[in-house]
Amino acid sequence: MRIRATLINVGLLFATLFLLFAGMEIAIRVTGLVSVKPTPPQIYQVSADSRLGYELRPSIRERAFRTTVTTNSVGLRTHVGENPDETARAIAVLGDSFTFGYGVEDSETLPARLQExxxxxxxxxxxxxxxxxxQETAFYEDKVAPLKPQxxxxxxxxxxxxxxxxxVLDGEGNLREPGWTPEEEPDCRPIEEGILGYIPGRCWLDRHSALYVAAKKFVAMRQGQEDLRIQREEAREPDAKDPVTEEELTRYAAQLQAFTATLGDLPRLFVIWPDKLLHTESRPKLKEIAEANGFEVIDLYERFGNEARTLAWDTVHPHPDTIVEAAAFLKPAVEELLRATGY
Structure with a gap:
């Protein structure tokens, strides 16, 4: 009788756990918090300009990077409150995902905050x-210069x-490293470390279980935040090395000179966005390069050091609050820039 009772209790325990996990699986799927199937960002298209490779699709409103991305007929991301007056002086804010606003709403990007x-x-x-x-140079020539920014x-x-x-833009809408081929894509990316690394059938779960995918993302987020904390602390050590090379600076200087040669006397501002390192050796050289090409330079390290708050799930791109603080820090320099336009 005792063995039978034990077996019944064990069976009830496993049944309860099964129902619990099944309920969590259903809840995650119904709410759409996590998708088992890949959800590539449908915001890119192949560009007719081979120098670009790809560009934003024009006139879209799509979910991407956990937010909504809206573009205008030219293929620039737009934002709520953007001045509709086409006769108003246009200020171009050029850059990569930090300017674009990866992971933040249209109204939370740096250009949107400056617009406010x-x-x-x-x-x-x-x-x-x-x-x-x-690519930014080619994009400016193709898409931005015709708008006559001041x-x-x-x-x-x-x-x-x-x-x-x-x-390279693959057939599903993902950006891939140059030279990428579909054969290089793994079937699954399960958790290999910690307790979750011992779960049997991890690859199957990674392809079919929303609960497992949610757990994997949570573990990755926690680990990413811990790694970021350690890297920031190590960067502040007296003997920390600056990984930027003279070759990289020389190449960038040539690229920047080629770009600014097309700008004439256009007023310009160069903004250094901070990362997890301090770059104590390369930042002064970078400032000299920018100033030699007619830019006023604003170094956001002066505001954030290497501690700029990032998205919790990304650890690279800025949190919306960081963007607000950055815009406020830039305000005096932008005012000077606007005065140079005749404002």
Whole structure:
């Protein structure tokens, strides 16, 4: 009788756990918090300009990067409150995903926050995720220059120094590394470490279970935040190395010179967006490069150091509150920039 009672209790325990996990699985699927199937961002298209490789699709309103992305007929991301007056002075804000506003709403991007501070101007969001300066140069020539901006704000992030060929747009809408082929895509990416690494059937769960995918994302988020904390602390050590090379700076200087040669006397502002490192050796050199090309330079390290708050689930791109603080810090320099336009 005792063995039978034990077996019944064990069976009830497993049945309860099964119902619990099944209920959580159903709840996650119904609410749409996590999708088992990949959800590529449907915001890109192949560009007719081979220098770009890809560009934002024009006239869309799509979910991407946990937010909504809206673009105008030119293929620039738009924002609520954008000045509709096409005769107003346009200020181009050029850059990559930091300018574009990865993971934040249309109204939370840096150009949108600057628009709030200076509503009589038109701040054009000329940011595209993954672009580097050669692509930004081509994008400016193709899409932005025809809009006749009166000034330019170029937002720099240190991965802009790691130049490579334009990314490849696959058939599902994902950006891939140059040279990528479908055969390189793994069937699954299960958790291999910790307790979850011992679960049998991990690959099957990764392809079919929303609960498992949610747990995997939570673990990755926690680990990412911990790694970021450690890397920031190590960067503040007296013997921390700056990974930027002279070759990278020299190449970027040549790229920036080629770009600014097309700008004439257009008023321009160069914004250095901070990452997890301090770049104590390369930042002064970068400022010299920008100033030699006619830019006023604003270094956001002066506001944030290497502690700029990021998205919880990304650890690279800025939190909406960080963007608000950055816009406020930039305000005096932008006012000077606007005065140079005759404001």
């Amino acid at each position: 501070l200076f509503p009589s101007f038109r701040f054009l969001n000329a940011g595209v995720p993954g672009y580097e300066l050669p 000034a330019l704000i170029l937002v720099f992030y240190f991965n802009d120094l790691h130049w490579h060929e334009p990314a």
